[in-house]
Amino acid sequence: MLHRAGRTSWKRFARVLVPSVVAAAALGVGMAQGVLAASFLISGQKFQVALDTLDAHGLSIYGTVDVTRQGTLVPVVVTGARRAEISGLCQSVVVPIPVLGPYTLRVTGGQRSRIEARNLFLDATSVSSGQANFDDLDIGVAAGAVSKGPISPQDRNSRFFDPNGFAQQADSALLRDVRFTTVAVSATTFNVPGLDVRLRQGHHECF
Numbered sequence: 785m786l787h788r789a790g791r792t793s794w795k796r797f798a799r800v801l802v803p804s805v806v807a808a809a810a811l812g813v814g815m816a817q818g819v820l821a822a823s824f825l826i827s828g829q830k831f832q833v834a835l836d837t838l839d840a841h842g843l844s845i846y847g848t849v850d851v852t853r854q855g856t857l858v859p860v861v862v863t864g865a866r867r868a869e870i871s872g873l874c875q876s877v878v879v880p881i882p883v884l885g886p887y888t889l890r891v892t893g894g895q896r897s898r899i900e901a902r903n904l905f906l907d908a909t910s911v912s913s914g915q916a917n918f919d920d921l922d923i924g925v926a927a928g929a930v931s932k933g934p935i936s937p938q939d940r941n942s943r944f945f946d947p948n949g950f951a952q953q954a955d956s957a958l959l960r961d962v963r964f965t966t967v968a969v970s971a972t973t974f975n976v977p978g979l980d981v982r983l984r985q986g987h988h989e990c991f
Contacts, residue, residue: 836872
């Protein structure tokens, strides 16, 4: 039976993400056996995305599997938003450089004015939030029946996409102190005021 709620906490909501990851892992086994074909190749390098706030309008969350160019399978939970406003963006990735050691590429923006994005997708291996409020939340929706939020065209057209798989959706959501460990981020538009890109020696991750 479809669960509906006006508002809920992130901790309660996060508990239902586990079946999505399990389903994604099962799809990964299918690919390893030659049943499925990958349509989206990632580097496999994990990076951090920290947001002070994520105000999403048209939210979807579903599980899938990303694959690296070398064929490594990476189960992920995809968070999608038709339209999003973001404040306090920090993105970081540590890159080992021969002889010189580790360097951190760190991107920040949206400190004074909000970032605006459309059709935003974050493929994450872990997600946390200090506080999250959801409006008109549906938990347990079949992925193929998601209508409030977007499904990435690359995912929908892939053999990894299970239209009967577990998904969630909401008309809107406001998340604070959000932390994503991601392998991929995409958006049709991503407007970042106050963009700052720095490369620093050592470890200077966002969290």
